[in-house]
Amino acid sequence: MATAQFMVTAAGLDALVNAQGGATDPIRIVSLGVTESAFTMAPTITALPGELKRITTVSGMAGSETTIHMTAQDVSTDVYELRGLGLFLEDGTLFAVYSQAEPIFRKVTVSFFLLALDVAFTNGVAGDIIFGDTSFLMPPASETVKGVAEIATNAEADAGEDDARIISPKKAKRLLDALHTLITAETDADLSALADGFDAIIAALVARTITGSGLVTGGGDLSASRILSVLAASAADVAAGVAADRAVTPAALSGLPRLLAQNGYAHLPGLGGLILQWGRFSALPNATSSTIFPIAFPTECFAVVSDGGVSGGADSQDNPPVLVASSISLTGFTVFSADDSSATRIYLALGI
16 A cells, blocks of 8 residues: 555654653554544544444564654454454553544454554654554565565566666576677677678788888797897997997997096097097106006007196296107107206197
C-alpha cells in the first residue's frame, strides 16, 4: 500500500509535546489496534471506533524526520477486513489513527496478518517515537539499511534504469553472457582488420631505411630496432685535430694536458697539437741567463717572445736584456743582459 498519512490525536499530541519538552522519555508505541469500521479521522478521537483487537507484535524505526517504517503481525486464526488502524502508547493513550473506505487487508483463518507500511507525519516528530518490539522489523532495503527488496525482471535488468530493485545471480549471468557474445563477435572482426592493418604497416616499414652519415654510423630497414652511433673524440684526438668522424665532448676538452700556473702550459684544441707555454725568470746583470720551459716541446718550438721590467739603473734604458734567438730549443732559451742589475722577464713560447 501507499504511505499511510496518520493523524495524531490531541491526547497523542500532549504526550509528544511533553516528550519533546524533556518532561518524559520519547513516547513508546506498544500496540496496534485494528478495526473493520471505516471512520472519519479527527484529533478528538480517544478510542478506535469499532476496535476489533490489539496487536502487540509491532515494530518500527525512523526512516527520516517525518517518516517511520512500521511492521506488525497477527498469527491468530481471526477473520476480519482491516479498514482502520490505531497506534497505542504504554499507558493506553490512542496516539494516532488512520482509516480508509477500501479494506487495507483481508485476513482469513488459514492466513496470518503481516503489515509493513511507512507512517508519515506532517512535522518532524519521527525521531521522538520508539517501538516496543523491534525483533521482526522489515524496512525497505537500501545502500545503508538491510531490509526487504524486490528482484528485478529481465526487462528491468536490461533497461538498467531502476535503482530500487536488485538483480539475481541468474539475471546477472544472462546479461554478462549477452555482453560476451556481442564483444566476441565484434572483436573477431576487429582483430582481423587490425591484423591486416599491422601487416600493411610492417610492409611499409621494411621498405623504409635509415642510414647514418658523417658523424653518425649504423642503421638499416625499419623491420627491426636499429642503432645509430656517434663516436666521441678522445683528448688525444682533440689535441691532434685530425679526425673528422668524431664528436668533441666537454670531457674531451677538459682532458687536454695543461698546467694553469705562473709557469704553465696548455694544448690548444683543434690546431694539430699546438702548445702554448709561459712563465717568468730573472736575467742576471752583465751575463747570459738560461730558462727552462715547464715541459719540453715534443717536436719544435716555433717562437719565443721575452719582455718585462728593468732594474731602474741609469743605464737600464740602453741595456735591456735581449733574447738570443739561436739558443731557442725544445726545452728552453737564453737571454743576455748588459744591465748592471738583475731584471725580471716574462715570456711566451709557441710550438708543437
